[in-house]
């Protein structure tokens with residue numbers, strides 16, 4: 387089973403922080419988007435363009451059920467917790483689920499020069515805020531631990547996660 391599961395909105399740093407955490411723990415890093423791209427032979431953007439979002443979400447659920455069984459730190463995609471079947475997989479994994487919480491302003495700033503996220507490309511500011519609020523509920527529902535990422539470097543966030551996970555397991559022992 388994956389040892390740590392990272393969830394959060396696009397640009398919250400799941401991939402970046404996941405790599406750092408995996409390095410600290412000397413474990414493999416698994417990235418759900420990269421997994422889907424490797425198995426489908428297409429970029430996420432191309433999958434959305436050629437086959438649409440529902441097709442992508444089916445691939446994502448399939449990839450999650452396989453990747454969650456592998457050892458390592460798993461960075462999910464920004465929309466992974468939206469489907470209830472995926473939330474059930476996260477909850478039944480027995481591994482801590484970390485929600486990287488990032489404000490909309492910081493997300494926009496981090497992704498302003500990045501055209502690789504098809505959902506963001508097709509949205510105006512109001513739609514972005516609406517999606518952010520809707521998603522927040524799913525992330526909160528799924529999270530064992532919430533870590534704020536605004537104004538913190540990826541390595542600071544990774545260290546904070548390691549401390550929080552220590553506390554999480556200690557609490558489970560008591």
Ligand SMILES: Nc1ncnc2c1ncn2[C@@H]1O[C@H](COP(=O)(O)OP(=O)(O)OP(=O)(O)O)[C@@H](O)[C@H]1O
Nearest residue numbers: 395396397398399400401402463464496538539540
């Ligand atoms: N704590 C941070 N401080 C500054 N920049 C960051 C931080 N975390 C991530 N970034 C930057 O934000 C961008 C998006 O990060 P990343 O790809 O890790 O997000 P993600 O949560 O994996 O997004 P997605 O859901 O689309 O996969 C990258 O350019 C990354 O370098």
Ligand SMILES: O=C(O)C1=C[C@@H](O)[C@@H](O)[C@H](O)C1
Nearest residue numbers: 396419430463464465503504
């Ligand atoms: O938030 C989302 O719905 C997405 C986030 C990315 O990680 C990718 O999974 C894809 O671009 C969709």
Ligand SMILES: [Mg+2]
Nearest residue numbers: 400401419461
């Ligand atoms: Mg990512």
